[in-house]
Amino acid sequence: MNLLNGLKEATNNMKITLKVWRQKNNATKGGFKVYPIEHVSTDMSFLEMLDVLNNDLVRKGEDAVAFDHDCREGICGMCSLYINGKPHGPQQTTTCQLHMRSFKDGDTITVEPWRAKAFPVIRDLVVDRTAFDRIQQAGGYVSINTGGVPDANEIPIPKKIADEAFDAAVCIGCGACVAACKNASAMLFVSAKVSQLALLPQGKPERKERAEKMVAQMDAEGFGACTNTGACEAECPKGISLTNIARLNREYLSASLTSYEVEVKGGD
């Protein structure tokens, strides 16, 4: 019993100070508010720590801090937060998978929303990331009827290519790459989406059109250009590599030089 109490004390003893961005909505100006939090457990995830803060705020009759989250297991890409100058905080993972043991007792932690013209703040730490959806809708799909299941090995795909496509496909669309980039560029995200399909046989027929349309949409949303700083790769929780950006550059350049003008006809 003593031992358990001891453990509990050791892990529940952290005091931290949160400096959180609060903003009512996109039309009003925001600012930082400071919240001291006691009894933070090292085992809590960052989001659980925010849940504790919100419980306290609601009990006191104040508005809870709005933040995005869903799966809380690092696969949906919904959680965000720019923590102490880094998207998803000090570890190269998602915020839901970041634990308070990554911080020290007495730390002050600054929490800001993703900052990008294309990701306007909705409230507090929640930003509108539908720009990514619109880029996907512009060409991040394969428009064929898949039909029945084909025979295994009917379409041979070399292991190396399959691996590369898979490595690109693990992008969860979180937007940390945009948040990390000094230009708020979406190149890592778009390059992952373009690569995943360009590498596989099913994606090949629409390859050129896809690169052109997705890049056009990326530009229309107001994301910045790529300066090849590599900040995105360093912060991406899924380890998407810069080689994908080089592939997007190739895909786009060759599509521009060799594609046919696509004539858009009215629906029937």
Added chain:
Amino acid sequence: MNWFTKLLSSTLGRKVLMALTGLFLILFLVVHLIGNLQLLHSDQGQAFNIYARFMTTNPLIKTVSYVNYAIILVHIVWALLLTIHNRKSRGPEGYAVTNGSSAWTSRNMGILGTLILIFLVIHLKGFWAEMHWGGISTVTYDNEVYKDLYTVVDKAYTMEWYVAIYVVSMIALAFHLWHGFISAFQTLGLNHSKYNGLIRFVGRAFAIIVPALFALIPIWMYLDK
């Protein structure tokens, strides 16, 4: 929009233009350096003056130099366009705390480029404009009259501040190339484990050796008095 203007006005197309013009300027640096090294002959500037006349009168070289001016201009104008666009992309509010995980050089290409541009203006006014329109004195080698650019350069390099500006600018160029050389290949889509190592090695070596040799010349001539 036709396909070509669409390509060039996209963020990717603009970067391709930066990379191509940047790589051309890298080639130009090599040619320019070979010329400058003529200054180190102990011949009171004969080799350099003959070279300078060849560079300003040969029709082929003249054509290439006009192309070069245009390319520098495109590189600068597109750098400005991109930098403004990129600044705007952050949106109305910036971060209060940033803890970047990228190299300083890669984040400051605009500042480094501006330093190079200031140097270019001083450099062109001091030597290039002198050679073309200045009241430059002449020398005679083998009964042929040459403009004595060597003496102009030699005199400039007796001034500490001129040598200092030269050296500082070459450091800025070195940092610009430290990121720029490798970055240009990535922009053109040339990234493959087969040759990434080579690009990296050559890029880093170039970024150190070429600006160092450029800077060595004024230092050498200053100390050689």
